[in-house]
Amino acid sequence: MESPPVETGRRGRSQTVTAAEKKQAKEVSLRRIGRLFTAHRTPLTLVTAIIVASSVIAMASPFLLREVIDRALPQQDLTLLVWLVAGMVAVAAVTSALGVVQTWISTTVGQRVMHRLRTDVFTHLQRQSVAFFTRTRTGEVQSRITNDIGGMQSVVTSTATSIASNLTTAVATAVAMAALSWQLSLVSLVVLPPAIYLTRRVAKMRKEITAQRQRELADLNVTVEEGLSISGVQLSKTMGTGPALVERFTASSTRLIDLELRSELAGRWRMAAMSIIFAAIPALIYLSAGLPMTAGKLSIGTLVAFTSLQAGLFRPLMGLLGVGVQLTSSLALFARIFEYLDLPVEVDDPAEPVTLTRPVRGHLRFEDVTFAYPGSETAAIAGVSLDVPAGTSLALVGETGSGKSTLAALIARLYDPDAGRITVDGIDLRDLRLADLAGIVGVVSQETYLLHTTVRENLRYARPEATDEQIEQAARAAQIHDLIAGLPDGYDTVVGSRGHRFSGGEKQRIAIARTLLRDPRILVLDEATSALDTSTERAVQRAFDELARGRTTVTIAHRLSTVRDADQIVVVDHGRILESGTHESLVSVGGRYADLAA
Structure with a gap:
C-alpha cells in the first residue's frame, strides 16, 4: 500500500523547544485541569470536610500540652493530668483515623481521574486517521499514554487534598498561634515573602526541565520500540546495527540521568536556605520571650505550645509551596496530554449519519x-x-x-x-x-x-x-x-x-x-x-x-x-x-x- 510522506526527523540533545511547544505549555489553564475533577464533587467535598475536621481537632494538642506544663505538672493534679494525656492520645487517634479515610477517598478519586485521562487519550487516538500514525512515531504515542500520564499520577491523586490539608492546617495553626501570642506570630511569618518568591523561581525551572525530560523519555521509548520489536531485532541482526542501537539507547539514557538530576536539584540550594531560616525561627522566638520588654509575660507552657505550633505551621506552608512547584512543573505533562486530546479527527463519523434500512447490495x-x-x-x-x-x-x-x-x-x-x-x-x-x-x-x-x-x-x-x-x-x-x-x-x-x-x-x-x-x-x-x-x-x-x-x-x-x-x-x-x-x-x-x- 502506498504510504504518505513520513517525518524522519529525530530529536537530538541539542534540539531546542519550539515556540509552539512553549506557547502550548504556557496556555494550559488550571481551570481545565480542575474540570477533570468536576464529576467528583461529592467525594472531594467529603474529603475537604474531613481535612477541616482533622485540622481543627489537631489544634487541641498544643493547648492540652500547655495545660500539662502550666497546671497539671506544677500542681501535681493527677486526675487532670490523666484527662489531658488521654485527650492528647484521643486527638492523635481521631486524626489518624480521619487521615486513613481521607487517603482512601482522595486516592480513589485520583485513580478514577487517571483512568479517565488514559481512556480519553486512547479513545481519541483510536479515532485518528491513518495519516496521523504514519507521521507519528509509535514510541511517541506510547510515551504520552504511559510516561506522561504516569508522571501526572502524584499530582492528580494528591494535589487537591494536599492543598486543602496544608491550607486548612496552616490557617488553623495561624489562628491558634495568634490566640497564644500575636506578637510572636508576626516574628514567625517574616519568612513568607522570600519563601514565595524563591518557590516561584524553582517551579519555573522544574517546569522547563520536566518538558525536556518527557521528550527524552519519548525518544527512549522510540528506541525500545524500534530496536526490541521482532521486526527491529531481525533488522538489526541482519544489518549488524546492534552496537549502534545500544550506543543510541545509552546516549538517550545518559541524557535522562542529567535531566533527572537537574530536576531533583533544581532550586535545592534555595529550599535548603529556607529550611535553615525556618529552623532559626524558634531561636528568635526564645530570644523574643527573654527580652526585657516581654520577660515574664509568657508562661513556659505558652512558649512551648507556641513553638510546637510554629513548627507545625512551617510544615504545611512548605507543603503548599512544594505543591505549587509540583503543579507548575506538571503543566508540561498536561500540555502534552491535552495536545493529543485536542487533535482534530480527520476521518470521523458524520454529524447526521445515514441509517442503512435495507440490505447492502454493494454497488x-x-x-x-x-x-x-x-x-x-x-x-x-x-x-x-x-x-x-x-x-x-x-x-x-x-x-x-x-x-x-x-x-x-x-x-x-x-x-x-x-x-x-x-x-x-x-x-x-x-x-x-x-x-x-x-x-x-x-x-x-x-x-x-x-x-x-x-x-x-x-x-x-x-x-x-x-x-x-x-x-x-x-x-x-x-x-x-x-x-x-x-x-x-x-x-x-x-x-x-x-x-x-x-x-x-x-x-x-x-x-x-x-x-x-x-x-x-x-x-x-x-x-x-x-x-x-x-x-x-x-x-x-x-x-x-x-x-x-x-x-x-x-x-x-x-x-x-x-x-x-x-x-x-x-x-x-x-x-x-x-x-x-x-x-x-x-x-x-x-x-x-x-x-x-x-
Whole structure:
C-alpha cells in the first residue's frame, strides 16, 4: 500500500523547544485541569470536610500540652493530668483515623481521574486517521499514554487534598498561634515573602526541565520500540546495527540521568536556605520571650505550645509551596496530554449519519475522485471515476506507486478524498458511520498484522460473537484449516509477536480467514495472495472465486493471472485511469495492459 510522506526527523540533545511547544505549555489553564475533577464533587467535598475536621481537632494538642506544663505538672493534679494525656492520645487517634479515610477517598478519586485521562487519550487516538500514525512515531504515542500520564499520577491523586490539608492546617495553626501570642506570630511569618518568591523561581525551572525530560523519555521509548520489536531485532541482526542501537539507547539514557538530576536539584540550594531560616525561627522566638520588654509575660507552657505550633505551621506552608512547584512543573505533562486530546479527527463519523434500512447490495462508485496525501503536493489519485455494479469484480493493475492501493484505502475510508465522492448503493461513504462501513467493506492487504494471541482469538477479533464452527468454516475457505488443526494446540496455538510463529503465506491465509469471517458485501484484496506460493495461491483463488459470488470484489495484483477473469480490469498510472475493459478487450487494444500481460 502506498504510504504518505513520513517525518524522519529525530530529536537530538541539542534540539531546542519550539515556540509552539512553549506557547502550548504556557496556555494550559488550571481551570481545565480542575474540570477533570468536576464529576467528583461529592467525594472531594467529603474529603475537604474531613481535612477541616482533622485540622481543627489537631489544634487541641498544643493547648492540652500547655495545660500539662502550666497546671497539671506544677500542681501535681493527677486526675487532670490523666484527662489531658488521654485527650492528647484521643486527638492523635481521631486524626489518624480521619487521615486513613481521607487517603482512601482522595486516592480513589485520583485513580478514577487517571483512568479517565488514559481512556480519553486512547479513545481519541483510536479515532485518528491513518495519516496521523504514519507521521507519528509509535514510541511517541506510547510515551504520552504511559510516561506522561504516569508522571501526572502524584499530582492528580494528591494535589487537591494536599492543598486543602496544608491550607486548612496552616490557617488553623495561624489562628491558634495568634490566640497564644500575636506578637510572636508576626516574628514567625517574616519568612513568607522570600519563601514565595524563591518557590516561584524553582517551579519555573522544574517546569522547563520536566518538558525536556518527557521528550527524552519519548525518544527512549522510540528506541525500545524500534530496536526490541521482532521486526527491529531481525533488522538489526541482519544489518549488524546492534552496537549502534545500544550506543543510541545509552546516549538517550545518559541524557535522562542529567535531566533527572537537574530536576531533583533544581532550586535545592534555595529550599535548603529556607529550611535553615525556618529552623532559626524558634531561636528568635526564645530570644523574643527573654527580652526585657516581654520577660515574664509568657508562661513556659505558652512558649512551648507556641513553638510546637510554629513548627507545625512551617510544615504545611512548605507543603503548599512544594505543591505549587509540583503543579507548575506538571503543566508540561498536561500540555502534552491535552495536545493529543485536542487533535482534530480527520476521518470521523458524520454529524447526521445515514441509517442503512435495507440490505447492502454493494454497488460501488468513484465520482471524479482526487486525493493527495497530507504534506504531498502531488495527487496520488486525480479525477478517477469508476462504476462497479453490485456482485461484480474489479481488478486494478499498474506499476508500483501508480495509486492502486490508495484507491483501496479510500474504499475502506482510511482517508477521505479531497474532491469528488465514493458511494456504496448511492450513499456517500462520509455519510455512513465508520462502524457500519467496516461491516460493509472488508480488506485483506499485503501487510499482514496478527495479534500476539491464539489463532482462534485472532480470527474472532473480526467477529467477537463468532462460534468455533464459523471460525473453522472461514479457515477452510482460506485453505488454512488443515494446517491449524495439525498443530499440537490447534486453534489455541499462540501466533507469536506479529504472527512470526507462521510463514508469510500462512499469516496471509489467516488474515484472509479473519476478513471472510465478517462476510463483507465489498471485499478489497490488496495483493492479498502476494505471499503465497503458486499452488497455494491457486487454492486460495478458487476459494475467493466461490466466495465472490454475489459480492462486490476489488482486487489489486501484480500477477495478471489472478485477475484475468475479472468483470472489469482498470489500468492505473500516476493516479489516473489509462484503460479499462475485460482481459480480452484490453489485450486486443494493444495498450499498456497488453504490455503488462506480455
